[in-house]
Amino acid sequence: MGKDEPYEKDGRWYIDKDPNDKLFYVADVTQQLADSATTAVSFEAVPVGVTLLEKGSPQGELGGLLPVKLDGMGESGEDSYCIFRVTCDNGEQFDRTIWFNLVEN
């Protein structure tokens, strides 16, 4: 998988990120919502090592697209990730995490 695509490593999903990039990122949990036959009501974004600039609302089919805008990240070697804490229409909750790999663009 190319560096420009999200990639899975040790059970974690990574996206390359320049520390100075202020970009939008999306967690797509549509499949999980379909598996549970529910929809996403809301989500919380918990940034670690990155700064949350904006948080959108669940969008798309079943509300499975969760957009955020992030800035910065920790120094090399420090973990940087964002937890998407989803609350579903049927009361279920789950977390999904996007990890960031520091790159220089």
Add this chain to the structure above:
Amino acid sequence: MAGMRYQPQGAARLNTLNPLTRGMKVAINAGSGVVNLVNNRILSPNAVNGASLIPALPSHAGLGWTTAGRESGWVAGSVESEDLVGDEGTILVMFTVTESVGASDANNHCLFIQGGVNPNGTVNQSMLGQGIVIPPYLNQRGLRAQWRLRGYNTLTLPGVAGVLETGQTYTAISTYQRLGLCELFLNGKSIASATAPDQPLGPLNIGTGFQVARSFALGPASAVLACSWDRKLTQAEIDSVTANPWQLLAAEDDFDYLSAAAVQHVIAVEGAALAVTGGQARMRVSRRLIVTPASLAIAAGPVAMRASRRISVAPAGLVMAAGPVALSITRRIKVEPAAMVLTGGPVEMRYGQKATPNSYTLPVSPAAITIAGGEVGMRVTRRLSVAPAGIVIEGQQVAFVPGARAGVIDASKVPPSRTVKFVGGQRVVIFSGGVRVATFNGGKRTVRF
């Protein structure tokens, strides 16, 4: 620096990384005008004998100087004489036979290039020195090579007839070696030769164009490239340059600042200035470019700078000053604390190409952005921060178009490269008896604990 595969149009330069250019003294590409690309010296038209500047016209191999339907005239330089003196040398002419080979041109035009030109400007057959006379030689679809030796003696190889066809492109190469073999190659194959005398090559003014060759009956052809060396090319070199003569030239002033490895994607120019100057200058930055503490200056006629990665010019400034100026930036540009100045005739600054919700900033602080020129256009589709200084745009025609911002995040516009699709995993199920952790199970609503 990459060699060209096709004829460069406009400004070009030698591909000096190609060892074939070693010892090169003259390189004239019709697509680049009447300029010796070895030293960027412009060859002035010589007005003697009804001479005039010959425009390069399209042929099937590119722009070339042609005899077809032209009045007599030629272009000559008169300052290169000593460059071609020595015991050996090579001349290359890449040309096309445009039409009606074998037919007489009403004006008896003879196309020559690198021809010997009398220092007083007159041109006639006897004064053709180092050169290749093309076609058709003696009205027989042929060509010949000629070398002027010290003392105005001339070594002329036997003319070769019947070797040229209409609509074809040829590379003719002639080599000279004192007391050695003097040969004429057509598309890499030796077609004529003679033993050279014990004489060095003589001083010679270079010329390009065509002449009224009164004793010839000639048809049209078009010369697209002419080069000379102060050494004799080897057969392997002749084969290589014949296969692609354009490998001798690099792209027009095209500066590719690419880091060799994707380690940091940073090109750092520290302590000194990065200056891009020329007739036509184009700078393309596809990696981060850091120029500090000196300045990045691009000054020329037409100037184009395209940056798709971050550019950091601090603490000095970015200066683009010329005629038409175009600056296209799709990533952050930092100019701090100095100024970014774009001046020229038509000026265009384009910052950001796509009106996506992504936000790239353009901080220019505390200095100012100044864009001044006859025609000025600035298009900004990213965030632009200029504080505490201002933006100054002045010109006869000024357009400032800030890009629209959606205001609401649209997840569907976020590219796949920044979207993670999660599948499977665990979830927390809340029910009347408490909380349980379960795995997603393909749509089954029933959860067993």
